[in-house]
Amino acid sequence: MTALRWSDMDAYGHINNVQFLRLLEDARVVAFAAAGSDEGGSVVDTGVLVASQRIEYLKPLVFRPYPVAIDLWVTRMAVASFDLGYEVLDDAARDDGAGQGGGPVIYARAETTLVLYDLTQHRPRRMRPAERVRLESWQGEPITWRPQGRGP
Amino acid sequence: MTALRWSDMDAYGHINNVQFLRLLEDARVVAFAAAGSDEGGSVVDTGVLVASQRIEYLKPLVFRPYPVAIDLWVTRMAVASFDLGYEVLDDAARDDGAGQGGGPVIYARAETTLVLYDLTQHRPRRMRPAERVRLESWQGEPITWRPQGRGP
Amino acid sequence: MTALRWSDMDAYGHINNVQFLRLLEDARVVAFAAAGSDEGGSVVDTGVLVASQRIEYLKPLVFRPYPVAIDLWVTRMAVASFDLGYEVLDDAARDDGAGQGGGPVIYARAETTLVLYDLTQHRPRRMRPAERVRLESWQGEPITWRPQGRGP
Amino acid sequence: MTALRWSDMDAYGHINNVQFLRLLEDARVVAFAAAGSDEGGSVVDTGVLVASQRIEYLKPLVFRPYPVAIDLWVTRMAVASFDLGYEVLDDAARDDGAGQGGGPVIYARAETTLVLYDLTQHRPRRMRPAERVRLESWQGEPITWRPQGRGP
Numbered sequence: 051m052t053a054l055r056w057s058d059m060d061a062y063g064h065i066n067n068v069q070f071l072r073l074l075e076d077a078r079v080v081a082f083a084a085a086g087s088d089e090g091g092s093v094v095d096t097g098v099l100v101a102s103q104r105i106e107y108l109k110p111l112v113f114r115p116y117p118v119a120i121d122l123w124v125t126r127m128a129v130a131s132f133d134l135g136y137e138v139l140d141d142a143a144r145d146d147g148a149g150q151g152g153g154p155v156i157y158a159r160a161e162t163t164l165v166l167y168d169l170t171q172h173r174p175r176r177m178r179p180a181e182r183v184r185l186e187s188w189q190g191e192p193i194t195w196r197p198q199g200r201g202p
Numbered sequence: 203m204t205a206l207r208w209s210d211m212d213a214y215g216h217i218n219n220v221q222f223l224r225l226l227e228d229a230r231v232v233a234f235a236a237a238g239s240d241e242g243g244s245v246v247d248t249g250v251l252v253a254s255q256r257i258e259y260l261k262p263l264v265f266r267p268y269p270v271a272i273d274l275w276v277t278r279m280a281v282a283s284f285d286l287g288y289e290v291l292d293d294a295a296r297d298d299g300a301g302q303g304g305g306p307v308i309y310a311r312a313e314t315t316l317v318l319y320d321l322t323q324h325r326p327r328r329m330r331p332a333e334r335v336r337l338e339s340w341q342g343e344p345i346t347w348r349p350q351g352r353g354p
Numbered sequence: 355m356t357a358l359r360w361s362d363m364d365a366y367g368h369i370n371n372v373q374f375l376r377l378l379e380d381a382r383v384v385a386f387a388a389a390g391s392d393e394g395g396s397v398v399d400t401g402v403l404v405a406s407q408r409i410e411y412l413k414p415l416v417f418r419p420y421p422v423a424i425d426l427w428v429t430r431m432a433v434a435s436f437d438l439g440y441e442v443l444d445d446a447a448r449d450d451g452a453g454q455g456g457g458p459v460i461y462a463r464a465e466t467t468l469v470l471y472d473l474t475q476h477r478p479r480r481m482r483p484a485e486r487v488r489l490e491s492w493q494g495e496p497i498t499w500r501p502q503g504r505g506p
Numbered sequence: 507m508t509a510l511r512w513s514d515m516d517a518y519g520h521i522n523n524v525q526f527l528r529l530l531e532d533a534r535v536v537a538f539a540a541a542g543s544d545e546g547g548s549v550v551d552t553g554v555l556v557a558s559q560r561i562e563y564l565k566p567l568v569f570r571p572y573p574v575a576i577d578l579w580v581t582r583m584a585v586a587s588f589d590l591g592y593e594v595l596d597d598a599a600r601d602d603g604a605g606q607g608g609g610p611v612i613y614a615r616a617e618t619t620l621v622l623y624d625l626t627q628h629r630p631r632r633m634r635p636a637e638r639v640r641l642e643s644w645q646g647e648p649i650t651w652r653p654q655g656r657g658p
Contacts, residue, residue: 053357055376055379055380055383056379056380056383056516056517057376057379057380057516057522057524059516059517060512060513060515060516060517061512061515061516061517061519061569062249063517066513067223067227067252067255068220068223068224068227068513071219071220071223072220072359072361075219075220075359075360075361076359076360076361079359079360079419080419083419084419097214099259100219100259101258101259102256102257102258102259102348103219103255103256103257104254104255104256104257105254105255105256106253106254107251107252107253107254113383113517115383115384115387115388196254205509207528207531207532207535208364208365208531208532208535209364209370209372209528209531209532211364211365212360212361212363212364212365213360213363213364213365213367213417215365218361220361224511224513227511227512227513228511228512228513231511231512231569231571232571235571236571265365267535267536267539267540366553371527371531371556371559372524372527372528372531375523375524375527376524379523379524401518403563404523404563405562405563406560406561406562406563406652407523407559407560407561408558408559408560408561409558409559409560410557410558411555411556411557411558500558
């Protein structure tokens with residue numbers, strides 16, 4: 051669960067489109083730290099660099115003093131990089147009517163390509179076997195994007 | 203030209219990946235206002251909503267007290283939406299050695315899908331002929347992304 | 355309890371001094387909403403404007419995936435405004451060594467003057483009796499600032 | 507001159523009170539770098555830490571695609587620290603009617619206490635004679651705050 055801030059809203063009174071990526075960053079940092087906490091580390095042994103990002107906004111989100119859920123899973127693994135998929139959503143079970151008619155309310159879908167990076171050598175590095183094992187346990191479905199060029 | 207802020211850097215000492223999208227927003231808002239200034243308006247007659255975004259980071263960017271260039275052009279036009287392409291770059295001609303060996307230094311490429319939105323009726327709307335004329339004058343090449351799934 | 359974000363850190367690797375005020379805003383918004391939740395409202399009936407702020411930084415704070423405490427109380431009440439005092443701190447009882455030797459670790463002290471504002475009439479307004487009762491229940495000690503001009 | 511960003515506005519449609527301090531930081535960083543550019547340095551030889559801040563908001567400021575002026579001067583000098591005063595303003599001479607009737611429009615006044623800091627030794631340090639000379643050339647009037655406790 052990721053807390054919103056009132057200041058995440060822009061002059062339109064909605065959570066700003068750029069701040070959605072801030073929320074993803076926040077969820078990712080917390081998830082990585084939590085995954086490594088047994089071993090006093092992180093899901094990856096050193097830093098990662100963001101190589102690319104893609105996001106689709108599905109519904110406007112307004113600030114409220116309770117958090118949103120951000121689901122996050124691995125959508126691709128390569129020699130020295132991996133992709134994370136995300137959904138920013140409200141669970142159907144919430145009692146506040148945000149989830150009408152059963153399914154969760156999904157505000158945005160996104161994907162980030164992360165490159166493993168050796169912070170002391172200042173260069174990308176290969177994924178280590180232990181990292182691969184941890185990331186494999188997070189693997190899930192690829193993101194289904196809106197049909198390209200469909201748009202309104 | 204878009205000014206950086208020292209605070210755009212994160213704890214890694216680079217302009218943060220999310221802040222790149224903030225810079226794009228800033229460049230877009232200023233370009234829209236400038237394009238409409240003859241007519242006291244904007245390049246579009248009412249608001250736009252960001253429907254999706256995609257960005258690739260090519261080189262790390264560090265804060266400096268002079269601006270970056272953000273080139274911005276139309277890559278697609280539809281009935282009620284359009285895409286903007288962007289390049290965040292330093293011009294080769296700068297005297298500070300940022301552009302070595304001729305070509306410009308490109309920090310990031312990005313694309314945003316914008317939906318025309320009627321802020322009083324709270325719904326998407328069709329592009330008007332005058333808007334189409336203005337946006338057509340901004341048309342340019344599609345973005346060339348890195349080969350998909352290539353990554354390191 | 356107020357969650358930090360990794361992005362609250364600046365290039366020095368500390369929670370940025372400006373972001374401390376962002377944290378205070380966040381704590382205030384959540385506290386106001388919580389105080390009014392019995393009555394479906396807020397601690398004040400309409401908006402407030404920030405008229406002035408003051409903050410002293412006592413210790414550097416580094417991002418961690420668990421929240422900080424932000425204590426917040428009323429330090430002054432007037433006809434149409436009131437002051438909030440704040441302390442950003444870690445409780446002594448935390449098991450992570452942040453609180454050494456008993457007392458809490460205080461990162462910052464601050465005070466904000468808030469003006470009651472009629473958002474429809476666009477002007478300041480008097481405090482209502484029910485608001486006064488609610489705010490009185492939050493009253494506490496004035497902030498003790500460092501001796502003025504002492505500094506290093 | 508300091509550029510505003512559209513995102514500096516909050517859901518009230520004004521430049522957010524916390525973002526004013528972001529603008530001050532931006533103006534300070536640029537002024538420090540410019541002051542030291544003859545000598546390839548900065549107005550101070552090493553980093554500074556912000557020890558405290560105070561700000562009064564005088565008028566709401568709305569985003570526009572041209573910058574605000576931020577005047578900045580030294581209001582106090584001590585052995586190992588100094589204070590900067592600021593005014594965020596529009597010059598009277600602007601042609602857009604922002605400055606009506608002669609005087610400048612002042613949006614905010616502020617003051618920051620900065621501690622000279624040795625970034626390698628991780629401790630405050632004394633002001634050097636050359637720094638003192640440079641900062642003395644920036645000296646100006648103390649800030650005149652609104653009468654304390656007057657407020658509405």
